[in-house]
Amino acid sequence: MSETYDIIIIGGGVVGCMTARFLSRYKLSILLIEKEIDIGSVTSAANTALVHPGYDPVSGSLKAKMNVAAVPLWLNLSEELNFAYERCGDFVVAIGQEELPQLDELVERGKRNGVTGMSIVSGDEMRKREPLINPAVSGALFAETGAMCDPFGVTLAAAENAVMNGVTILRDTAFEDFIIQNKRIVGVKTNRGAFGCRWAINAAGLYSDVVMHKAGVRPEFKITPRKGEYLILDRADFELQSVYFPVPTEISKGIMATNSVHGNTILGPTAHDQDDKEDKTNSESGLQEVLEGGRKLIPCVDPRHVIAVFAGLRAAGNAPCETPGVDYGHDFIVEIPATIQGLVNLGGIESPGLSSSPAIALRVIDLLKDAGEKLVEKSDWNPIRPARPRFRHMTHAQRQAVIEKDERYGRVVCRCENVTEGEIVAEIHSPVPATTYDAIKRRTWLGTGRCQGGFDLPRVTHILARELGISETAVSKKGGDSTFLLRPTKQAEDDHD
Amino acid sequence: MTNLHYDVVVVGSGPGGLAAAISARQNGAEKVLIIERDIELGGILLQCIHNGFGVEVFKEDLPGPSYAQRFIQQVHDLKIDTLLDSMVLETTPDRRLFITNRKLGIREIKAGALVFAMGCRERTRAQIRLPGSRPAGVYTAGTAQRWVNVEGYMPGKRFVILGSGDIGMIMARRLTFEGAKVERVLEIMPYLSGLTRNYVQCLQDFDIPLQLNHTVKRIIGNNRVEAIEAAAVDEQRRIIPGSEEIIPCDTLLLSVGLIPENELSRQAGVRIDPVTAGAFVDSRFHTSVPGIFSAGNVVHVYDLVDWVTQAGLAAGKGAALFAQGKLAVSDKVVRTQAGENVRYIVPHTFDPNLLAEEAIPLQMRVKQPIEAPVWVEAVCNGKSVTRKALPYARPGEMVTLNLKPDVVDSFRESGTLTVNITER
């Protein structure tokens, strides 16, 4: 075993990174391993991006408890970590009289869960607040703690703050098995060799079942990926005022229409179970379903408004709720299992997993303390992760100042989102460096506008090659063999002679 | 650069912008500035290294960069200022511009008259909602063209091209020259969307099959494109079940249309025609905002560069006159109206008094192809004004009808001129 850590976190999604960040407060050596080329690139990058108030989960479930416990943490967290977070409130919109009674049910459930700040607004009021809403709206539930965020931005900010405070992150590093001695986990095997540890934290998202089974824990637990497809609409066409859910059905929260921190409207998600944990493809039928569902709330939606499509996979589990008397079979798992030592087991963290992530991280700390771990705070822990300059959001005077310091901030590389060369270079040399096109895109939102990278792609490829000291043909979209370019042209080869 | 006030400012240095700047200077504007975000003048022509430019203007068949060079030379000769590597971030209705440049930082520039010549961008995968995975290897044809012709890199070795636009067809030939295999060009419509001449010279001559009424149903491959699933479509452009076919390839190029780049125009309050996605303009390419002109692909998507140059010349003249306070305000206006089988006409209006001095070209595209001799006929108040015969009419090829000074008597009053394109 090459190195030994106090704690190894398996998985760099929002749950793993948030846990790393909160644990970095203590005198512990921590390693986070992530199988993809970048952190936060799986479910934490492809979801509805909402911090839910907590009226939706079944009362008494761990989902409800974690969600509601996390809500008050977000504002402070967004200020410490400097990620995009907007508390605009959210609405559950009843269309037609027959849907109205369900709003009262939601309010009741919300109260049982401990949600505050809910109110019922009339159809008239709703039409006033959102001119684009379906005129057949009969009323809505408004929850003032609902918020939009940039979920990848949250994950990245937590990861960077963890690194600033001494956590090691290894990407492109996949967990393969535990090293177990006398019913105690003493290390993990990865594709990059073995690492010793006293504790392992399973935060592997869609693969959390596979990971826990390697430790012999909960053999009956199974994750069934449930796909959600989305459409993104151009903010140049229209911008919604807030976040709108339809009244929920038995199986899902339904197709919603929401503004985003980018100002683009997001429609989705669908909800269809599948076997494949990697298949995040979009289907024609899925996109059609989103369009039709979205029109129920916002009738003016037109296919011509679409600028991007994507899909995410919910890690839907089958863990029964442990609260006596609550009959619910799809709860979160946040536990230290009794059958093995040295494992913190997190599983089935589907929605509202993003919303709950800070509370889950704090719960992990409590569990470790309960297990006798003496957590000593560092005197020099720095909870602040500074924001980097974002040309798009600056005044002209601020832009002038940043260009005077570094002229690369004066050259716009992404014409739709106004991302500059300076910002791209800064991301390549940041605490969790961007090494691929998609990594830059998620960090800067470059290439997410109307032209979808058509303009910036050759330019970003060039900058990545230059800054990383590699050939342009080695620059990739998302690591591995996802390279953009095959070889120099014949003509270019001749020119080099 | 100390003085940031110009008589005429041109945004964009493609053939439209170059012509506008030259013409503004030649028509009396003293201080003229071209702002270009790229590091060279020339616009999209710089990556069009194939021949096919200048047949109308120079009666010569030139590669894109050579065509541009003739105008760039004039820009220098006429001592027109240029600001390269400078992006216009913002404009206002009173013609102030905010630019960013690495050396200058953020600058405000005031223009006596403004010409927008920002060109267009390509329609993307998302806009046609292509299903499937999201691997590397799906590019717009123009992005691939830049890579191959400007940066000197091949983006793949086995290609499928979706859309029969001109850039896609030109790239099919270019990639074949470079030793790549172009498996097929798929077109969802029952007709070609680009020029017939490009079909013959770029596809037929290289045995590259074109399949009309076909589309891509799905992209396959996780990291890099491994194949696409092609399928035939019916008259409603719905996929015909059972017609699916997997075509192995490593790259999918999209040549599915161009969209005028009008974000700056919108900021300045310029009214946009939903059909062309460009500004409403008169025959001088004056937009709805006084002193703001618009020329080239930013107005509507042209097929031949020569017409872009002409539009730039007209816009530049208008801008120079406006800046000098000499642009006559007319009491009469004629509106053009797309009649039978015509999708749109540019310009949207013209001043009949101007027609007494100079011919006004009306440019339009047909809705449906007619593969038989047609009349292009302009009608005003139920009377035929002028007409011309063409051997056929196709959506991919722009139709021009020249209104000559000798028909000026048809427009004694304000009115509407309708153009119809029908079978002879």
Ligand SMILES: Cc1cc2nc3c(=O)[nH]c(=O)nc-3n(C[C@H](O)[C@H](O)[C@H](O)COP(=O)(O)OP(=O)(O)OC[C@H]3O[C@@H](n4cnc5c(N)ncnc54)[C@H](O)[C@@H]3O)c2cc1C
């Ligand atoms: C369609 C959809 C909509 C949603 N909307 C919302 C919402 O609006 N609000 C909300 O609160 N929640 C929402 N969620 C849920 C939320 O996105 C997830 O709960 C959250 O992102 C889960 O984070 P995670 O870290 O557990 O998982 P992930 O982000 O998937 O992270 C797990 C990480 O583990 C890594 N990993 C897996 N196996 C290994 C291995 N063997 N070795 C190393 N690393 C490994 C993965 O690569 C991955 O990066 C939504 C989810 C979906 C799919």
Ligand SMILES: Cc1cc2nc3c(=O)[nH]c(=O)nc-3n(C[C@H](O)[C@H](O)[C@H](O)COP(=O)(O)OP(=O)(O)OC[C@H]3O[C@@H](n4cnc5c(N)ncnc54)[C@H](O)[C@@H]3O)c2cc1C
């Ligand atoms: C790929 C391609 C192939 C073609 N092939 C042929 C052919 O073979 N024969 C033929 O006759 N015609 C051809 N055409 C058509 C013809 O070349 C174009 O119609 C013509 O170049 C358009 O000129 P333009 O000046 O309107 O735009 P462009 O040439 O696109 O120029 C616009 C310029 O504006 C700049 N710009 C945009 N926004 C800003 C901003 N905010 N700040 C600063 N600068 C900005 C851009 O960088 C660009 O340089 C082709 C067109 C394309 C796109």
